[in-house]
Amino acid sequence: MAHVLLPGTFPLKTQLHSTKYANNAIEEMLKQLYSFDVKKENIEVCLVGGANVLKRKGDIIGKDNLDAVEKLLREKHIEIKAKAVGGFERRTVIFDIENGCISYSVGNSKQNILWQTLLKR
Numbered sequence: 012m013a014h015v016l017l018p019g020t021f022p023l024k025t026q027l028h029s030t031k032y033a034n035n036a037i038e039e040m041l042k043q044l045y046s047f048d049v050k051k052e053n054i055e056v057c058l059v060g061g062a063n064v065l066k067r068k069g070d071i072i073g074k075d076n077l078d079a080v081e082k083l084l085r086e087k088h089i090e091i092k093a094k095a096v097g098g099f100e101r102r103t104v105i106f107d108i109e110n111g112c113i114s115y116s117v118g119n120s121k122q123n124i125l126w127q128t129l130l131k132r
Contacts, residue, residue, distance in 0.1 A: 012106055013040050015060075017072070020077035033079035041087070056084060056125045057113045058094035059104040066099050073097070093126040 013036035021029035030036040032043035044054060058080065061073035077096055084091060093113070095102065100118040104125075108113070 012104075013037060015076045015080060018075040029033045033076055034083055037080060037083050051087075051089065054089055055126065055128055056089055058091055058096055059102050059113070059115045059125065061096040062098045062100055064099065064101050074076065095123075095125055 012072040013030065013034050015033045016031040018033050020034040021032040030039050041054075055096050058077065063070050063073055074097070081091065095115050095117070098117070102117055103122075104113065104115045105122065106112075112124060113126040114122040114124050116122050
């Protein structure tokens, strides 16, 4: 799971907080997955977030973050399985590893299932 705060790439890979940038975060996440011999065809991506939670007029940082992540995933030929993005309310995401389920809430609403993977045990 990656929490992206800024679009683009932080130029210094050794910087402690470089993974708050979209490209650094995705590259690091993929590097870690591949280090555990995860095959690209088994990676399932869901996007949650990208809202303008501060409700600032003309604030497109959330959209820019989503665009950066989607562009990089397209370049790497990794499909996005589901997404719940945009708007003005914060989102909370839960990744239930045991059941292979991603759920989210918007604002104070109840959790909704976004994606359920097919478990291979």
